[in-house]
Amino acid sequence: MEKREELFSGKAKSVYTTDDKDLMIMLFRNDTSAFDGKKIEQLDRKGMVNNKFNAHIMEKLEAAGIPTHHEKLLNDQESLVKRLDMIAVECVVRNIAAGSICRRLGVEEGIDLNPPTFEFFLKNDDLGDPMINEFHIKSFGWAEAEHVEKMKELTFKVNDVLKALFLEGNILLVDYKLEFGLYKGELILGDEFTPDGCRLWDIDTREKLDKDRFRQDLGNVVESYELVGKRLGLSFD
Numbered sequence: 512m513e514k515r516e517e518l519f520s521g522k523a524k525s526v527y528t529t530d531d532k533d534l535m536i537m538l539f540r541n542d543t544s545a546f547d548g549k550k551i552e553q554l555d556r557k558g559m560v561n562n563k564f565n566a567h568i569m570e571k572l573e574a575a576g577i578p579t580h581h582e583k584l585l586n587d588q589e590s591l592v593k594r595l596d597m598i599a600v601e602c603v604v605r606n607i608a609a610g611s612i613c614r615r616l617g618v619e620e621g622i623d624l625n626p627p628t629f630e631f632f633l634k635n636d637d638l639g640d641p642m643i644n645e646f647h648i649k650s651f652g653w654a655e656a657e658h659v660e661k662m663k664e665l666t667f668k669v670n671d672v673l674k675a676l677f678l679e680g681n682i683l684l685v686d687y688k689l690e691f692g693l694y695k696g697e698l699i700l701g702d703e704f705t706p707d708g709c710r711l712w713d714i715d716t717r718e719k720l721d722k723d724r725f726r727q728d729l730g731n732v733v734e735s736y737e738l739v740g741k742r743l744g745l746s747f748d
């Protein structure tokens with residue numbers, strides 16, 4: 512697999528074309544950002560930890576029948592992925608109230624959401640990723656109706672698989688964000704699943720083990736990501 516030119520560089524990852532037009536290399540950098548890029552830091556080992564964490568989760572999702580763009584881990588900070596036409600919406604499922612839903616609805620952090628709730632956000636940094644509904648997606652043509660249904664279905668299926676997986680490590684999956692894209696007409700999961708894009712709490716202490724440690728200056732950011740990985744059986748040496 513030959514790595515060619517950089518196609519896109521986001522806040523924490525970069526993607527490169529390869530000699531295969533259907534495949535890309537995704538590089539997990541050490542950059543960590545929050546608040547629409549207003550807070551940025553380099554955290555040692557984070558690229559490696561997130562790359563291995565993501566590969567593990569994507570493999571579990573594939574095994575559970577959820578199609579993902581993940582092909583294989585290439586080295587410490589890079590993975591080979593399918594090249595998708597990304598849909599510019601973010602799909603969020605919440606099992607417990609935290610983050611923006613608390614600010615928006617004035618609800619207390621930590622409330623169990625039964626059933627889990629679902630939100631769409633428009634991927635647009637200039638607008639601060641506003642929350643949107645499925646009528647907006649269809650009216651503005653951001654995705655086809657059938658793909659909207661499929662994104663909801665797959666996002667909830669991910670919840671069933673990952674809630675159980677994290678629970679085995681005594682971790683609560685509080686919420687998470689997914690992004691989807693089209694590969695040869697099929698809707699599949701893209702982007703990443705790492706503690707940068709979800710909330711994970713220790714089941715006993717409710718200690719935060721995700722990017723809220725960075726957002727809230729709690730320290731031990733990468734150490735907490737590693738702890739979660741180790742509880743899932745991963746090794747980062």
Ligand code: UDP
Pocket residue numbers: 603609610611612640686687688707708709710722
């Ligand atoms: N999230 C993300 N990228 C974003 C916005 C949110 O990965 O651009 C994740 C976030 O880490 C959390 C979930 O989506 O796990 C819900 O985020 P929320 O709406 O609560 O926003 P936040 O308070 O994180 O800004």
